[in-house]
Amino acid sequence: MGRALFAAFPKRGMNPVKAIDAKAMELASQDAKLRTALFRFVDVTPACRSLDDLARHLTGYLGELGERPPSLDVAVKMGASKPGRAALGAAAAGGVRHMAHRFIVGESPRKALGILGGLWREGNASSVDLLGEATVTEGEADRYAERCSEALDTLAEAAIGWPERPVLEADSLGALPRANLSVKVSALTPHMRPDAPERGREDASRRMRPLLRKARDLGAHLHIDMESLDALETTMDLIFGLLDEEEFREGPSAGLVLQAYLRESPQQLDRILEWANASPRRPPLVVRLVKGAYWDHEIVQARQHGWQPPVFDVKAECDRNFERLTRRLLEARPAVRVAVASHNLRSVSHAIAANHSLGGEDRDLELQVLRGLGDELGHALAGEGFRVRVYCPVGDLVAGMAYLVRRLLENTSNESFLHEQARGVPLEELLAAP
């Protein structure tokens, strides 16, 4: 399966812009100090007030490095004069913006419709994610809920005009919504605290209910993303509590996320399946299986407190757990719908093969990728007739920075599949059992 998918990847080197991106990623992944300097720069970009300011920050961070590649040496030298700084600032701002556009499909749902419609026509469904995390005031949480509500309207209205794509619109259990929105609980309340979970849950529920009603009335899907471990209990309780309410018995289609990097994820899956099997609610809950995007955060936080990290620290253990959870989820159908989200060709091929070996149909497995990171894999999967959903962040660059840095970290992490693939590790090794 992995070999067939790999052969269906689009050929490289056709797009010069992608080649430049690849070069920048390669540079950043070779040197941890350089990577940190560049990430600090990306992080500070939205707060810079002028090109001169930008250039001063860039040269400041680069100046702290002992050894620099020659191209960056030139940048530092340019920073010594005012005209040099203006040129450098403009180039750096352009670079960051360009990178951000690779991952962020538009500044608003309306502006993203061109890309979303294009994806659909090419055989890819989407899930829109409105950027903006870690809400700290009530006003911000209200504004995020309003943006979600408007996004549901915009997406549902536009999706009516999309052409028929049977692979994307139904599985063996029935119809699948065309409009799909991913939301973050931490953006729906400023009160997410593990030491006072009820407060955060109630506050977020208050803003989530109208969204569930709207998704139900428009026939859209609402997916609740999973964040760091300290939000997990609140998020799970919130989802189960709301979906158990009488008015949501018949919809909307809704989903949650299971993170395989957590050592306790098998027990979390027990809880999800217990709920799903006991719930008379229809349509079934969609479970998106991921490895988890907060690995560094969980490790650092545990170390800071002297705790045993809640995440696996050996990558292969995480990958093996992902495969075990994949199988369990596939076996749990039709109590749940299964979405496997990964850019790891081995993990994805395993899911497809496990589905076949269990006698499942391809239409009963959804494969999800992130815009900008999983484009090639998504293209290959859609070309082979699988149901692919592309997770598409929408929002402005300033709000998008946290997201962007997380994506870049993932892409340049030494143990990531994409890094290994870019390094030219042979296919047989990439596809070997973890």
Ligand SMILES: Cc1cc2nc3c(=O)[nH]c(=O)nc-3n(C[C@H](O)[C@H](O)[C@H](O)COP(=O)(O)OP(=O)(O)OC[C@H]3O[C@@H](n4cnc5c(N)ncnc54)[C@H](O)[C@@H]3O)c2cc1C
């Ligand atoms: C459509 C989509 C939606 C997503 N939604 C969410 C979400 O809601 N919440 C969320 O947290 N993440 C989410 N993610 C991100 C996901 O969790 C992964 O970070 C990302 O996909 C990388 O995993 P991989 O299988 O693609 O790549 P791989 O390269 O195979 O795996 C990388 C992952 O392995 C884990 N890892 C890295 N090093 C180690 C180590 N030393 N020991 C153990 N584990 C390690 C980390 O989780 C890391 O992200 C989503 C991803 C996609 C594609």
